[in-house]
Amino acid sequence: MKRQLALATLLVDDYDRAIAWFTGALGFGLxxxxxxxxxxxxxxxxxxxxxxxxxxxARASTPEQQARIGDQTGGRVGFFLHTDDFARDHAAMLAAGVEFLEAPRHEPYATVAVFRDLYGNTWDLLEPRQ
Known part of the structure; x- marks a missing residue:
């Protein structure tokens, strides 16, 4: 059986605002x-x-869901964005106003820096080592 993880849900407050941020600041496609x-x-x-x-x-539709916008992982990094060119993407994201919480660091597994999305969820931008 062939399987793959297809989707992860991210709670948002407004569809259009979220689309604009993910397509603009991160360069994602819709x-x-x-x-x-x-x-x-x-x-x-x-x-x-x-x-x-x-x-x-997913637009939060209940008070319980709304309370979790931006804190879906209890403050831990919950999302990992891999890149083949850390410097390129880091610079583009900074220029788009993405808030990085640290300077890039070189770890044995990757070049990495933590950033926040529009809602405050934390992500790693990573260029994995070969």
Whole structure:
């Protein structure tokens, strides 16, 4: 059986605001934006050219979901964005206003820096070592 992780849900407060940030600040592509009725949409974004996993941007619809926007992982890094050129993507993200929480560091496994998304979730930007 062939399987792969396809989507991870990210709670957001507004579809259009989230789409604008992920496509603008991170350069992701908008894979799907389908109206499901009653104010719900199926919105999927992912790095351009990446056939793998993507993010389902889900507008929080209950008080419990709204309370978790920006803190889906309890303050831990919850998302990992791999790149083949750390310097290029780090510079582009800085120019787009992405907030990095540290300077780039060189670890045995990768060049890495932690950044926040629009909602405060923490991510690693990583260029893995070969």
């Amino acid at each position: 894979r799907q934006d389908q109206d499901l009725g009653n104010g719900k949409r199926w919105v999927v974004v992912a790095p351009d050219g990446n056939p793998g996993a993507a993010l389902l941007l």
